[in-house]
Amino acid sequence: MKNRMNCFRKQMDVSNPQWETAVIFSKINIYYFTGTMQDGMLIIPKNGEATLWVxxxxxxxLDESLFPNIEPMKSFRDAAGDASKLPDAVYLETEVVPLALYQRFQKYFPFKNVKSVDAQVCAIRAVKSEYELSLLREAGQIHRHVLEDLVPGMLREGMSEADLSTELFSVLVEEGHHGACRFGMFDTEMILGNVCFGESSIYPCYFNGPGGKLGLSPAAPVLGSRDRKLRKGDLVFVDVGCGVDGYHTDKTTTYMFGSPLPQYAMDLHNKCVDIQNEAAAMLKPGIAPSEIYTTIMNGLDKEFLQNFMGFGNRKVKFLGHAVGLLIDETPVIAAGFDEPLKEGMVFALEPKRGIENIGMVGIENTFIVTAKGGECITGDNPGLIPVY
Amino acid sequence: MKNRMNCFRKQMDVSNPQWETAVIFSKINIYYFTGTMQDGMLIIPKNGEATLWVxxxxxxxLDESLFPNIEPMKSFRDAAGDASKLPDAVYLETEVVPLALYQRFQKYFPFKNVKSVDAQVCAIRAVKSEYELSLLREAGQIHRHVLEDLVPGMLREGMSEADLSTELFSVLVEEGHHGACRFGMFDTEMILGNVCFGESSIYPCYFNGPGGKLGLSPAAPVLGSRDRKLRKGDLVFVDVGCGVDGYHTDKTTTYMFGSPLPQYAMDLHNKCVDIQNEAAAMLKPGIAPSEIYTTIMNGLDKEFLQNFMGFGNRKVKFLGHAVGLLIDETPVIAAGFDEPLKEGMVFALEPKRGIENIGMVGIENTFIVTAKGGECITGDNPGLIPVY
Incomplete structure (x- = not known):
């Protein structure tokens, strides 16, 4: 924890030498810095000790955290102290803090300006410690076991996507998954991930990823459809998160239920697996995510690109993304991410390709950046696992 | 949908006669006004047609919604039009919209001031239409069936809270639950609700309700504990949401596993059931929630109040709350909510009482406000169901 706080202060000193006060409101970042996820705020002054107000x-x-300064508060007033000493600007998680929360906070902490601390926190969270990597490896082992060993035995003709979703959720939790599947993107609800039979996996949805899904209903497009039942010949697409003590791995496995897919679909799938392995080999310290993205994309032909990383006009412009306390962390393997990779960063690579009348083929696994290239921690099964 | 939009405009005309433009960003409210939950924003001008930009x-x-004006956008720029015509203020859901989203929006829509539209939207959502009530009744039937009929058969000695949580989630979805359990409060993660054995239900947690819970881990205090196993003599406390097409009911049922609770605990429980019924009888148009709260609270003695609506220093200052597209809607049955009730409002009443060494007894059901008093839609079992 001390190390995390020191890294954060260094990052702030470099990016915003004038900073004086940062305040963390999100439970994810409070957990990152203190080891507990209670409701409150963490005030970090440039000079002086940070305080967790709960x-x-x-x-x-108090019970969960070893953080040295934890204080109770009933309202912001309790934490406000001497407002006349406040600097002009406060650094907040602007991607998370709602306007009204900021207004309530500002009543007692009358900062004139808000500046963003999002990029600085993301940057330090991107490089994982040995302890964090050990949790990710544990998540990866559970993830591998469930998707590669157990899901094939769970598929039954006539079961619905919703059935497989809830059964899979139960099995993941039973095997050690921490139960949540967390995203940072605004108003993004996931619960489990995408569990799709056939063309469901290319059905339009609001989620900013290559896969699609029907979900339970327009009012709750989560889990999977009650109406879409598993039929012989279906491609089964399972893209779910798995976590241990807060840290997620991300993995997609595909299955052929009842009979093989046509050869052209298998070829497109295998091409995605090759792309994953090619990109993984580049996950070394010093290479920029944007360089990996460009190298891979430049090597692909126009026809393949037509429905690569999505379907139709719903294609995403990335090949992968960092994972950790959230599934959608930065950096992203995409144009514009030009900072070189560092050892200990963790990425999900997810080359996927939509196919009309069939669904989404492709693969996703989670990798640790090492000097020898990406180390896969979620298993090496190439997917399209035959279940017949 | 037309009626909802008209009600909203009327509400705005009354509360903010000067309003010119409101913009809705949350998926819940976009769904409320348009019937689809895709990513985008709904621009509502005072004079002129509203447009859903997706x-x-x-x-x-387009497929899910009958809303007349739906337009695609790649960025806010596409929707911006002639910025020189913008009024000074924009009305937003300030409890939901993060600072950074507002800043991105403001680049293309240079409003000078933000005002809140939260209370107005909550006020119109609070009064349910016949169609909404029919969905809530359906949710209530599923809720009743699962908690009153099925859970007793699911309890097994030695099962963990986590086991019961995932099994219950599967059964709820199988019976028709829409899969999500939605809260509006900042950074509140629920998935299912609180499933607790024994004292878990009075264990401290961040959630702003009377019950407590252990949850899976400090990093993910969701579902229930893997370590706490069901033992003979345990009080079992199940407080979960259930929804149909977006509309939730809220219900808590308690069970005595293996043997009866001591008489004093049963007495405290029965007192909570009496309180629920007394408050329910007052759920009539014209009575203010604050009046119900005061009437009930004034009738309770000091000893009972000691751990009423919580345990120790974690007590909440309400007896119930409105439910609908979110579980934590307003009005709340609490001091300060002085607007009289209207027919068609829907409330969860949840008198609960913590007991040292035993857990949380009490009850929760969902009621429709009618001229005859609250109509219970989630069943009439008084709880402490014996399972032995």
Whole structure:
């Protein structure tokens, strides 16, 4: 924890030498810095000790966290102290803090300006410690076991996507998954991930990823459809998160249920597996994500690109993304991410290709950046696992 | 949909006669006004037709929604039009919209001030139409069936809270639950609700309700504990949401596993059931929530109040809350909510009482406000169901 806080301060000193106060509101980042996920705020002054102010539950925060300064608060007033000493600007997680929360905060902490601390926190969270890597490896082992060993035995003709979703959720939790599947993107609800039979996996949805899904209903497009039942000949697409103590791996496995897919679909799938392996070999310190993206994309022909990383006009412009406390962390393997990779970063690579009348083929696994290239921690099964 | 939009405009005309433009960003409210939950924004001008601008997926929005004006956008720029015509203020969901999203929006829509539209949207959502009530009744029937009929058969000695959580989630979805359990409160993650054995239900947690819970881990305090196994003599506390097509009911049922609870615990429980019924009888148009709260609270003695609506220093200052597209809607049955109730409002009443060494007893059901008092839609079992 001390190391995380020191890294954060260094990052701030470099990017915003004038900073004086940062305040963390999101439970994910409070957890990152303190080891507890209670409701409150973490005030980090440039000079002086940080304090975790807890609205609820103070007792649980004390019990779970070794953070040296934890104080109870009933309202922001309790934490406000001497407002006349406040600097002009406060650094907040602007991607997370709603306008009204900021307005309530500002009543007692009358900062004039808000600046963003999102990029700085993301940057330090991107490089994982040995301890964080050990949790990710553990998540990866559970993930591998469930998707590669157990899912084939769970597929039954006539079961619905919703059935497989809830059964899979139960098995993941039973095997050690931490139960949540967390995203940072605004108003993004996932619960489990995408569990799709046949063309469901190319059905339009709001989620900013290559895969599609029907979900349970327009009012709750989560899990999978009750109406779409598993039929012989279906491509089965399972793209779910798995986590241990907060840290997620991301993995997609495909299955052929009842009979093989046509050869052209298998060829497109195998091409995605090759792309994953080619990109993984480049996951070395010093290479920029944008360089990996460009190298891979430049090597692909026009016809393949037509439905690569999506379907129709719903294609995404990335090949992978960092993972950790959230599934959608930065950096992203995409244009514009020009900072070189560092050892200990962790990425999900997910080359996928939509096919009309069939669905989404392709693969996703989670890799640790090492000097020898990406080390896969979620298994090496190439997918399209035959279940017949 | 037309009626919802008209009600919203009327509400705005009354509360903010000067309003010119409101913009809705949250998926819940976009769904409320348009019937689809895609990523984008709904621009509502005071004079003129509202337009749903969809980033992703435009096709799905067209497919799911009968809203007359749906337009695709790649960025806010596409929707910006003539910025020179913009009024000074924009009305946003300030409890939901993060600072950074507002800043990106403001680049293309240079409004000078932000005002809140939260209370107005909550006020119109609070009164349900016949169609909405029919969905809530359906959710209530599923809820009743699962908690009153099925859970007793699911309890097994030695099962963990996590086991019961995932099994219950599967059964709820199988019976028709829409899969999500949605809260509006900042950074609140629920998935299912609280599933607790024994004292878990009074264990401190960040959630702003009377019950407590251990959850899976400090990093993911969701579902229930893997370590806490069901033992003979345990009080079992199940407080979960259930929804149909977006509309939730809220219900808590308790069970006595293996043997009866001591008489004093049963007495405290029965007192909570009496309180629920007394408050339910007052759920009539014209009575203010604050009046119900005061009437009930004034009738309770000091000893009972000690751990009423919580345990120790973690007590909440309400007896119930409106439910609908979110579980934590307003009005709340609490001090300060002085607007009289209207027919068609829907409330969860949840008198609960913590007991040292035992857990949380009490009850929760969902009621429709009618001229005859609250109509219960989630069953009439008084709880402490014996399972032995």
């Amino acid at each position: 609205r609820r539950s103070y007792e649980r925060a | 980033r992703r997926s435009y096709e799905r929005a």
